[in-house]
Amino acid sequence: EADIYQTPRYLVIGTGKKITLECSQTMGHDKMYWYQQDPGMELHLIHYSYGVNSTEKGDLSSESTVSRIRTEHFPLTLESARPSHTSQYLCASRANRGPSPLHFGNGTRLTVT
Amino acid sequence: DQQVKQNSPSLSVQEGRISILNCDYTNSMFDYFLWYKKYPAEGPTFLISISSIKDKNEDGRFTVFLNKSAKHLSLHIVPSQPGDSAVYFCAAGQSFGNEKLTFGTGTRLTIIP
Numbered sequence: 001e002a003d004i005y006q007t008p009r010y011l012v013i014g015t016g017k018k019i020t021l022e023c024s025q026t027m028g029h030d031k032m033y034w035y036q037q038d039p040g041m042e043l044h045l046i047h048y049s050y051g052v053n054s055t056e057k058g059d060l061s062s063e064s065t066v067s068r069i070r071t072e073h074f075p076l077t078l079e080s081a082r083p084s085h086t087s088q089y090l091c092a093s094r095a096n097r098g099p100s101p102l103h104f105g106n107g108t109r110l111t112v113t
Numbered sequence: 114d115q116q117v118k119q120n121s122p123s124l125s126v127q128e129g130r131i132s133i134l135n136c137d138y139t140n141s142m143f144d145y146f147l148w149y150k151k152y153p154a155e156g157p158t159f160l161i162s163i164s165s166i167k168d169k170n171e172d173g174r175f176t177v178f179l180n181k182s183a184k185h186l187s188l189h190i191v192p193s194q195p196g197d198s199a200v201y202f203c204a205a206g207q208s209f210g211n212e213k214l215t216f217g218t219g220t221r222l223t224i225i226p
Contacts, residue, residue: 009154033213040122042115043157043202043216058213090156099145099164099208104156 006105023091136203
């Protein structure tokens with residue numbers, strides 16, 4: 001069973017604040033991903049990483065940034081939150097040998113007022 | 114340009130009957146397909162996958178069929194149970210090289226007791 005954790009589960013924050021969404025996995029997976037999903041829409045890949053010190057932008061342009069200093073940790077940061085950032089953010093990881101399914105965390109629902 | 118399409122936003126099925134969820138894709142480079150199930154306020158959970166070298170994969174009540182010539186896959190759930198009520202996402206990717214997954218917009222399945 002996949003063990004991938006996201007905090008916080010819900011976050012309501014004012015415009016202009018800096019926020020960091022946390023994601024950790026205990027499976028030793030090298031590959032980690034951030035997806036963004038709005039209700040009724042598909043999941044859009046915004047960032048991914050194939051290992052420590054490796055980060056790439058995904059298919060959907062995002063003002064967020066990510067870092068990968070440790071294998072197990074893949075935080076996402078918004079320097080200045082805006083109402084357009086309101087969405088659900090889903091972190092995922094997958095086994096090092098492909099192809100293999102993504103295992104998702106429970107997500108962070110972000111609301112920027 | 115949506116490469117993975119789920120044209121039915123919702124589906125209602127009587128308990129005990131068969132649920133059939135459909136998915137179409139346009140990118141002929143996709144060779145790995147997955148279905149995910151998502152409950153509200155949770156992350157997607159992996160259900161079943163299929164490689165393009167097969168046309169059918171079965172796991173308990175879940176069967177996925179792949180028609181490569183039509184670029185179409187379907188998920189069959191039989192018999193349907195109330196706990197199957199959720200949003201189902203189809204996803205597609207390439208086994209090697211570009212390992213990112215592209216998701217459809219989801220189909221909300223409601224099982225009627």
